[in-house]
Amino acid sequence: MGIVDYVLIGLIVGGAFYLLYRSLWKKKGYCHGCDSSGKCK
Amino acid sequence: MTMRNSVRPLPAPEPAPLRIAVAGNPNSGKSTLINSLAGTRLHVGNWPGVTVEKREASFERRGERIALVDLPGTYSLSPYSQEEVVARDYLVEERPDVIIDVVDATNLERNLYLTVQLLELEIPVVIALNIHDEAERMGYRIDVTAMEQALGVRIVPTVATKGAGLEALLDAATAAAGDPSRHRPRRLHYGGDIEAAAEALMAEVLRGHPDLAGRYPGRWLAFKLLEGDRRVIDEAGLQGIEPLVARAAEHLISAHGEDVESLMADARYARATGLTREVLTKPDVRKIELTEKIDRIALNRFLGIPLFLAAMWLVFKLTFDVSAPFADWLSTVTAGPFTRWTRVLVGLVRGPDWLISLVTDGVIAGVGSVLVFVPVIFAMMFFITFLEGSGYMARAAFVMDRAMHSMGLHGKSFIPMILGFGCNVPAIYATRTLENPRDKALTALLIPLMSCGARLPVYILFVAAFFPSRSGTVLWSLYVLGIVLAVLMGILFKRTLFRGESPMFIMELPPYRMPSGKSLAIHTWEKGKHFLIKAGTYILAVSVLVWFLLNLPWGVEQKKDSYMGTVGQAIAPVFKPLGFGTWEAASSLVAGVIAKEIVVGTMGEIYVPGKVEAPAGPTPSLSEDLREIGTSFAGAGKNAFTNVFSTAGIKSLQAEEDEGTTGLRSVVSKTFTPLSAYAFMAFVLLYMPCIVAAAAFKHEFGTWKWFGVAFIYQTILAWSVALLIYQGGTILGIGG
Numbered sequence: 076m077g078i079v080d081y082v083l084i085g086l087i088v089g090g091a092f093y094l095l096y097r098s099l100w101k102k103k104g105y106c107h108g109c110d111s112s113g114k115c116k
Numbered sequence: 117m118t119m120r121n122s123v124r125p126l127p128a129p130e131p132a133p134l135r136i137a138v139a140g141n142p143n144s145g146k147s148t149l150i151n152s153l154a155g156t157r158l159h160v161g162n163w164p165g166v167t168v169e170k171r172e173a174s175f176e177r178r179g180e181r182i183a184l185v186d187l188p189g190t191y192s193l194s195p196y197s198q199e200e201v202v203a204r205d206y207l208v209e210e211r212p213d214v215i216i217d218v219v220d221a222t223n224l225e226r227n228l229y230l231t232v233q234l235l236e237l238e239i240p241v242v243i244a245l246n247i248h249d250e251a252e253r254m255g256y257r258i259d260v261t262a263m264e265q266a267l268g269v270r271i272v273p274t275v276a277t278k279g280a281g282l283e284a285l286l287d288a289a290t291a292a293a294g295d296p297s298r299h300r301p302r303r304l305h306y307g308g309d310i311e312a313a314a315e316a317l318m319a320e321v322l323r324g325h326p327d328l329a330g331r332y333p334g335r336w337l338a339f340k341l342l343e344g345d346r347r348v349i350d351e352a353g354l355q356g357i358e359p360l361v362a363r364a365a366e367h368l369i370s371a372h373g374e375d376v377e378s379l380m381a382d383a384r385y386a387r388a389t390g391l392t393r394e395v396l397t398k399p400d401v402r403k404i405e406l407t408e409k410i411d412r413i414a415l416n417r418f419l420g421i422p423l424f425l426a427a428m429w430l431v432f433k434l435t436f437d438v439s440a441p442f443a444d445w446l447s448t449v450t451a452g453p454f455t456r457w458t459r460v461l462v463g464l465v466r467g468p469d470w471l472i473s474l475v476t477d478g479v480i481a482g483v484g485s486v487l488v489f490v491p492v493i494f495a496m497m498f499f500i501t502f503l504e505g506s507g508y509m510a511r512a513a514f515v516m517d518r519a520m521h522s523m524g525l526h527g528k529s530f531i532p533m534i535l536g537f538g539c540n541v542p543a544i545y546a547t548r549t550l551e552n553p554r555d556k557a558l559t560a561l562l563i564p565l566m567s568c569g570a571r572l573p574v575y576i577l578f579v580a581a582f583f584p585s586r587s588g589t590v591l592w593s594l595y596v597l598g599i600v601l602a603v604l605m606g607i608l609f610k611r612t613l614f615r616g617e618s619p620m621f622i623m624e625l626p627p628y629r630m631p632s633g634k635s636l637a638i639h640t641w642e643k644g645k646h647f648l649i650k651a652g653t654y655i656l657a658v659s660v661l662v663w664f665l666l667n668l669p670w671g672v673e674q675k676k677d678s679y680m681g682t683v684g685q686a687i688a689p690v691f692k693p694l695g696f697g698t699w700e701a702a703s704s705l706v707a708g709v710i711a712k713e714i715v716v717g718t719m720g721e722i723y724v725p726g727k728v729e730a731p732a733g734p735t736p737s738l739s740e741d742l743r744e745i746g747t748s749f750a751g752a753g754k755n756a757f758t759n760v761f762s763t764a765g766i767k768s769l770q771a772e773e774d775e776g777t778t779g780l781r782s783v784v785s786k787t788f789t790p791l792s793a794y795a796f797m798a799f800v801l802l803y804m805p806c807i808v809a810a811a812a813f814k815h816e817f818g819t820w821k822w823f824g825v826a827f828i829y830q831t832i833l834a835w836s837v838a839l840l841i842y843q844g845g846t847i848l849g850i851g852g
Contacts, residue, residue, distance in 0.1 A: 080468060088664060091657040098653035099807055
């Protein structure tokens with residue numbers, strides 16, 4: 076494993092956490108009863 | 117350099133859009149009308165209470181921007197429910213350019229009660245006389261011209277589901293907004309006493325608060341003050357005005373012997389009833405409508421619940437029969453050609469071995485395991501949408517309402533609970549339709565027991581592995597288990613945490629309608645696409661993280677020695693008495709806390725073989741693979757078709773099991789027994805709500821308290837029920 080691998084892993088894991096935060100918290104799970112922007116006001 | 121050189125002409129400001137508020141009774145077709153007008157896809161259901169918040173849809177028409185605001189359905193503008201408050205606040209504070217009042221032509225009198233109140237606001241109104249075709253079929257004749265003259269507004273007959281009359285409606289609305297002075301609604305007279313009291317009161321109020329003249333329609337404000345509307349008094353800054361109002365109302369009360377609020381309601385009803393008598397002609401001989409005929413059976417005291425259970429059974433049976441062949445097809449394609457060619461592609465870009473494994477054993481195995489159930493979810497959502505659109509779901513709520521009320525529970529609670537069959541999250545938000553905070557919290561606590569679509573992949577995996585010949589019945593039993601436990605927990609909560617009486621709830625039963633193909637397609641897609649988005653977002657993210665947890669510490673030989681395996685092994689003993697005390701099952705359940713589909717996704721990653729052995733013989737070429745994919749898809753279609761007829765009893769065929777059970781299913785069938793599989797499914801049904809539902813609890817109640825209660829009671833309930841199933845079954849010698 077070289078430095079490139081570590082950087083790539085960091086990016087992938089960071090991206091996965093960001094995706095989790097964005098979709099679960101900010102977009103509230105994209106539930107179908109919410110409006111087009113995924114927000115249940 | 118001069119200033120002239122540096123100044124650029126500013127672009128002309130964009131004209132403000134024409135703001136049209138769409139108001140009406142629940143289930144009068146407002147959302148359908150907006151969807152037809154603006155091409156949007158607001159959630160529509162043939163049952164009341166679909167729109168809780170106001171929502172906006174914008175579009176352009178003949179160069180003019182139009183913003184349609186879909187207000188929640190209300191019967192009046194009194195501030196007694198959340199819907200009424202939302203609708204009234206918007207109309208009074210935002211003052212749209214025009215109101216489209218959607219009036220259900222088959223229910224004229226009740227709808228006109230709201231119309232009468234809308235006219236008080238002195239905003240131009242255009243009436244969409246909706247569901248006009250059904251009224252005609254029922255033999256109703258409505259004199260539109262006479263009605264227009266009586267109300268002083270334009271009335272356009274419409275059929276929103278077919279788009280009929282909508283162009284004329286928009287023409288009338290834009291004309292009314294363009295010249296409001298010519299389209300001011302007629303002032304309906306409520307009788308000398310009321311009018312005199314209102315006039316006198318308004319004169320007094322304006323003397324002390326001249327600024328109110330521009331903020332509120334004067335006559336409406338006077339009515340609200342006379343009714344003692346606390347909200348209006350506070351918002352208008354009229355605290356302390358009560359003695360003045362009492363003086364103005366004194367004569368009214370002494371002359372009529374009733375409080376002003378009842379007097380006002382009577383006056384408005386009198387106008388609505390009088391107008392209906394004038395303009396509506398019903399056929400002399402009353403036919404027994406189809407709706408009434410069906411309701412005699414569907415709402416029967418003894419047959420109602422069995423029929424509801426039978427309808428649910430049919431839905432699950434059809435769902436499984438139609439979708440299982442496509443799920444199998446997707447599973448074969450994902451595990452075979454798709455994985456193979458992805459491996460080739462990542463190899464071509466010289467990706468390291470770990471990246472190839474992450475993509476194939478992590479992303480494809482994880483997300484793919486969930487995606488194969490997309491046909492099942494879409495089939496299920498199609499049938500639920502059909503039941504909603506047909507009007508049967510409202511009957512189901514009514515039947516359950518009666519049963520729940522007899523046990524001291526609030527019947528209205530069942531509407532959000534039925535929504536929970538699709539997804540628990542919007543169902544928790546829908547509890548805001550309940551006025552009583554106690555009922556709201558109680559309903560939200562019970563909603564997670566309603567089996568949402570996210571649990572479906574888990575059920576289908578285990579049902580296909582262990583109960584293929586009784587798929588519909590086993591699926592049905594899980595949903596019924598959820599409902600029965602919700603009722604039992606409701607009774608328990610009502611006697612402990614939520615003591616007190618629930619108010620009566622009057623439920624509207626819409627007529628049965630055949631949902632249009634377009635509406636079915638749109639709403640099935642709207643419900644189902646949610647799962648596709650989930651697969652592409654947080655299920656993907658969790659699959660990636662699970663792969664890392666299964667491969668850390670780096671280079672770990674056995675998955676059970678990984679971080680995930682270690683945690684799984686530590687928790688597994690808790691599940692041993694339930695029949696699934698393996699680290700694999702424990703880890704999947706922990707990951708499933710994020711979303712229940714992830715239970716299957718994680719199993720897909722855990723059970724995927726570390727190194728895939730190349731199949732014997734030459735690797736098929738891409739074109740061979742594509743041909744095989746096409747052929748197997750046609751085969752799946754044929755199987756689904758045959759299964760439907762099997763369901764209808766024309767030909768009795770079992771679900772196909774001859775193509776070799778797909779990877780995950782075959783592993784699961786070796787590591788579980790039918791009994792432990794059923795206990796596992798029950799546990800997945802009942803254990804804690806997913807993270808998004810937890811967030812919904814926090815957003816809706818502003819505290820984590822109720823989520824905490826749900827978490828604790830559901831975890832205990834899930835463990836106890838699974839224990840009862842497994843240990844009880846073992847003692848009785850069933851399915852061990």
